Amino acid sequence: MNACSDMPGNMARKTGSHSEITGPRIRAAALHLFARHGYAAVSMRQIAAEVGVQAGALYLYTPDKQTLLFDLMRGHLEDLLQAWAAEPKGEGPLARLEAFARFHIRFHLDRPDAVFIAYMELRNLEPENFASIEALRKAYEDELETILRDGAASGLMRVPDTKLATLALIAMLTGVGTWYREGGRLSRDRVERIYWNMVRRAVGA
Amino acid sequence: MNACSDMPGNMARKTGSHSEITGPRIRAAALHLFARHGYAAVSMRQIAAEVGVQAGALYLYTPDKQTLLFDLMRGHLEDLLQAWAAEPKGEGPLARLEAFARFHIRFHLDRPDAVFIAYMELRNLEPENFASIEALRKAYEDELETILRDGAASGLMRVPDTKLATLALIAMLTGVGTWYREGGRLSRDRVERIYWNMVRRAVGA
DNA sequence: GTCTATACAGGGATAGAC
DNA sequence: GTCTATCCCTGTATAGAC
Numbered sequence: 001m002n003a004c005s006d007m008p009g010n011m012a013r014k015t016g017s018h019s020e021i022t023g024p025r026i027r028a029a030a031l032h033l034f035a036r037h038g039y040a041a042v043s044m045r046q047i048a049a050e051v052g053v054q055a056g057a058l059y060l061y062t063p064d065k066q067t068l069l070f071d072l073m074r075g076h077l078e079d080l081l082q083a084w085a086a087e088p089k090g091e092g093p094l095a096r097l098e099a100f101a102r103f104h105i106r107f108h109l110d111r112p113d114a115v116f117i118a119y120m121e122l123r124n125l126e127p128e129n130f131a132s133i134e135a136l137r138k139a140y141e142d143e144l145e146t147i148l149r150d151g152a153a154s155g156l157m158r159v160p161d162t163k164l165a166t167l168a169l170i171a172m173l174t175g176v177g178t179w180y181r182e183g184g185r186l187s188r189d190r191v192e193r194i195y196w197n198m199v200r201r202a203v204g205a
Numbered sequence: 206m207n208a209c210s211d212m213p214g215n216m217a218r219k220t221g222s223h224s225e226i227t228g229p230r231i232r233a234a235a236l237h238l239f240a241r242h243g244y245a246a247v248s249m250r251q252i253a254a255e256v257g258v259q260a261g262a263l264y265l266y267t268p269d270k271q272t273l274l275f276d277l278m279r280g281h282l283e284d285l286l287q288a289w290a291a292e293p294k295g296e297g298p299l300a301r302l303e304a305f306a307r308f309h310i311r312f313h314l315d316r317p318d319a320v321f322i323a324y325m326e327l328r329n330l331e332p333e334n335f336a337s338i339e340a341l342r343k344a345y346e347d348e349l350e351t352i353l354r355d356g357a358a359s360g361l362m363r364v365p366d367t368k369l370a371t372l373a374l375i376a377m378l379t380g381v382g383t384w385y386r387e388g389g390r391l392s393r394d395r396v397e398r399i400y401w402n403m404v405r406r407a408v409g410a
Numbered sequence: 411g412t413c414t415a416t417a418c419a420g421g422g423a424t425a426g427a428c
Numbered sequence: 429g430t431c432t433a434t435c436c437c438t439g440t441a442t443a444g445a446c
Binding site: 259 | 411412413414415
């Protein structure tokens with residue numbers, strides 16, 4: 001299995017000069033392996049093997065294993081915040097809540113590995129990195145909490161405690177990733193619809 | 206720090222003969238460390254140090270590290286099933302659903318470490334052990350799904366997909382462990398009540 | 411029942427050749 | 429830019445003394 005077997009022509013080159021794509025491939029391999037086996041259980045040698053390079057070569061792209069994990073998590077959460085910012089949301093708390101629920105499910109089903117890591121590997125972050133990631137997560141939670149607070153203030157929703165409801169709803173929505181399988185019994189759209197109905201009812205709307 | 210400093214009298218004894226309690230203490234230390242740092246990140250030496258014995262002594266109580274993890278998870282899930290079986294449940298699907306929601310929160314808040322491990326360390330189980338644990342988890346999920354199916358059949362609840370709703374509700378309820386802190390802003394009873402209201406509404410009751 | 415000592419494999423990370 | 433080779437540490441698990 002050689003990623004360059006379809007390389008054009010027979011130009012002279014040193015053994016493996018993939019610099020343009022090796023970085024992303026390392027990140028992809030790490031993402032996959034961390035999600036499957038856990039950060040602590042995956043060795044740098046395994047990651048290198050998956051990419052098709054030697055272990056030492058990894059250190060051209062990351063200073064150490066911890067930074068590799070941190071970059072994956074930060075990248076995921078930054079993507080999440082940016083995608084939500086770009087999402088069309090409609091008018092009013094109810095429309096925004098539906099947009100959030102559907103967006104959250106769609107985004108998370110598209111990136112099961114990154115989601116898994118972002119929720120499971122927090123304890124393997126060094127304190128400084130942990131604080132940084134937590135701030136990003138908090139920013140995302142605040143997006144939902146603002147919707148719930150607006151909804152409660154305008155009388156459209158009944159939410160006795162917006163902070164608790166925020167965490168409860170995110171836990172419920174994120175949970176979809178633990179069981180949903182592509183091509184399974186339920187279509188994505190049907191899953192989105194059912195979850196949205198449960199969310200809507202849960203906040204008394 | 207010597208666990209036996211309050212030992213009565215001055216009876217002759219070899220250096221450390223704690224056999225009656227060392228087994229449980231090993232399990233407790235492993236539970237705590239696995240929950241805090243993750244199974245793969247914790248060494249047998251660390252566990253031994255926490256108990257106050259040498260690493261080699263652990264192997265008098267467990268054949269290996271994997272079995273230690275498996276026993277912790279199996280013990281937790283067996284306790285869960287047994288406790289639910291012994292729980293007073295009232296009459297009818299609605300009363301049973303409330304009993305389940307409150308029981309689930311209470312049980313899980315009482316054992317944060319065990320809950321964390323049972324949900325996070327599944328991927329570190331060898332296939333045979335994994336299957337065994339999954340069967341226990343499935344049995345617990347079936348308890349809730351039966352309630353939802355009865356509730357839907359009797360027209361008391363509106364649940365378009367009982368399997369999906371089961372997983373969504375359990376995810377939501379279990380999520381309480383990720384943020385609840387003893388002595389925090391909300392009492393346990395208030396948390397139980399708020400979650401129960403969300404569950405009740407989510408199933409359209 | 412616990413200790414010390416150790417076997418042996420594998421970990422993260424670095425140096426220097428090409 | 430990647431390779432090979434290696435350093436040094438830590439991991440699990442076992443053997444044999446006490």
